[in-house]
Amino acid sequence: MRFICLSLCLAFSTSTMAAKLDAKLKELNLPDGFAIAIYAEDIPGARSMVLGQSTGTVFVGTREDKVYAVVDKDKDRKADEVVTILEGLKVPNGLAMHQGMLYVAEQHRIVRYPAPGFSLDLPFAQMGEVIYSDLPDKFHHGWRYIEFGPDEKLYVTVGVACNICDVSDPEGTILQMDADGSNAKVFARGQRNSVGLAFHPKTGVLHFTDNNTDSMGDDIPPGELNAAPKAGMHFGFPYYAGGNIQHKDWKDKTPPQNVTFPEVSFDAHAAPLGIEFYTGDMLPAKYKNTAFVAQHGSWNRSEPIGYRLMHIDFNDKGKVTSDKVFIDGWLKKNEAWGRPVDILQLPDGSLLVSDDYQGVIYRIYYKG
Numbered sequence: 205m206r207f208i209c210l211s212l213c214l215a216f217s218t219s220t221m222a223a224k225l226d227a228k229l230k231e232l233n234l235p236d237g238f239a240i241a242i243y244a245e246d247i248p249g250a251r252s253m254v255l256g257q258s259t260g261t262v263f264v265g266t267r268e269d270k271v272y273a274v275v276d277k278d279k280d281r282k283a284d285e286v287v288t289i290l291e292g293l294k295v296p297n298g299l300a301m302h303q304g305m306l307y308v309a310e311q312h313r314i315v316r317y318p319a320p321g322f323s324l325d326l327p328f329a330q331m332g333e334v335i336y337s338d339l340p341d342k343f344h345h346g347w348r349y350i351e352f353g354p355d356e357k358l359y360v361t362v363g364v365a366c367n368i369c370d371v372s373d374p375e376g377t378i379l380q381m382d383a384d385g386s387n388a389k390v391f392a393r394g395q396r397n398s399v400g401l402a403f404h405p406k407t408g409v410l411h412f413t414d415n416n417t418d419s420m421g422d423d424i425p426p427g428e429l430n431a432a433p434k435a436g437m438h439f440g441f442p443y444y445a446g447g448n449i450q451h452k453d454w455k456d457k458t459p460p461q462n463v464t465f466p467e468v469s470f471d472a473h474a475a476p477l478g479i480e481f482y483t484g485d486m487l488p489a490k491y492k493n494t495a496f497v498a499q500h501g502s503w504n505r506s507e508p509i510g511y512r513l514m515h516i517d518f519n520d521k522g523k524v525t526s527d528k529v530f531i532d533g534w535l536k537k538n539e540a541w542g543r544p545v546d547i548l549q550l551p552d553g554s555l556l557v558s559d560d561y562q563g564v565i566y567r568i569y570y571k572g
Contacts, residue, residue: 209446225562228541234568237488240531243556243567244274244283245255250558250565252349252478253548254299254306256319260551262440263306263319264291264558264565265299267347271308273324274565281554281567287324297347300358302383308332309348309360312341314385335385340365340375351401354408358383361412363397368417368442368451371402376441378412378432392432394439394463396446399545400479405493407522409433411467413497415478416446426447427470429479429497429516429524437464446472467524473502474510478558486553487570494518496530498544498557511535513544513557531568534559 222245229240249266256263256526262274271290274283289319290296290308298309314336317328320460339348345363352358360379364371373390378398379390391410400413415426425446430439443459445451447469470476478498494517501510512532517525534542543561550556554569 225564229566231541232531234531235490237570237572238531238568238570240566240568241282242564243276243281244286244565246286246563247272247558247565248563249272249417249560250563251252251297251347251545251560252299253546253556253565254301255548255550256306257301257304261319261324262556262565263299263301264546265297265308265562267295267297269293269296271296271299271309271394271418275324281550281552281569283565289324289328292329295347298350298360300350300352302352302356302358307335307350307358309344309345309350311341311348312339314339314348314350314358314360325383335383338374338388345397347399349399349401351403352383353380353403353410356383357381358385358412359391359401361395361398361401363395363399363434364441367419368396368454371442378410380435392437392439394437394441394443394459395430397442399477400497402479402481402495402519404522405481405483406520407433409522411479411481411495413479414439414441414446414466415475415477416441416472417451418504420445420449420451421472422507423472426472427476427499428464428466429468429470429473429476429495429527430464430509431467431524432464438462439464439466465529466515469528470497470499470514470527473505474484474512475500475502476514477544479482480547480549480555482555484549484551486555491515496547496555498547500543500545501535501540508535508538508540511540511543513547 264272275510295311300307315332344365351551378392395434397415497514499510511534515530
């Protein structure tokens, strides 16, 4: 009897929380014609997302110790099941898919697992293969992001374990390596904490967000969206604390090479994280080949900022033409009730957005 009562109470509590969250969605400000709904719940610390290549299963990383699989069996655009497929890992934040393999970037290494998607009862933990184990084992800015490029190389962000300091490879870089972890080398330098990677669907150019130096004031330095059309570029850190802003301790120091400044300078401390280029057909045509960026929100600003999605417009040549707020409202009266992390396009052209504060995934779609 006690077990039945406990189960009923838990079910009631979960249902009540879901209803409250559904009501909160009405507080969000969306462009005309767009709608948002809960796609999946009960995913504590939901961060990076990647789509299974054959079944549509969505794999979700965290900054805790678990990786989840989110399954929509009946294809009604709402998850039927959330399965823990890996646990006991070390900050498994970064995920990527390549040739049917799920790549998981932990703080100190990258492991790949068979990910067929049609069976989530496999002993995934025993099936993993460590392909790279030379990442700095430091927690501060130690959550990795990974992405495969059109060249089928794996790109890996490596943050610096400081606020602002001298750095040496591989910290403060983006690494490039073969799919089996071999031939690893530095692709780009001068990033403090890059936390989102995506390649422009037309030009193939790598774009990445970067979170910059803290404790310089409410309004400096800016967050960044950068473009790296070739290897060997330097993006300024620590000689520039963010954008073209220099820290007082670094004004007299000269960068080792020419510095490339950001394509977009975001509000300071808004914390831009995941980026996704849109290639689908559900949204209006003007969104094709443009990008969305999740801003996780500030933690050290006297008046909070961020907690929203941005839209970055590009011209036909792949150059940024504007940036503006796409959806906001997760911040109300200086209190946040949600924190967007990553963005993922589904095959139907709708967008998923992870929220590590609520432990949910939202689905954004166009009703017309």
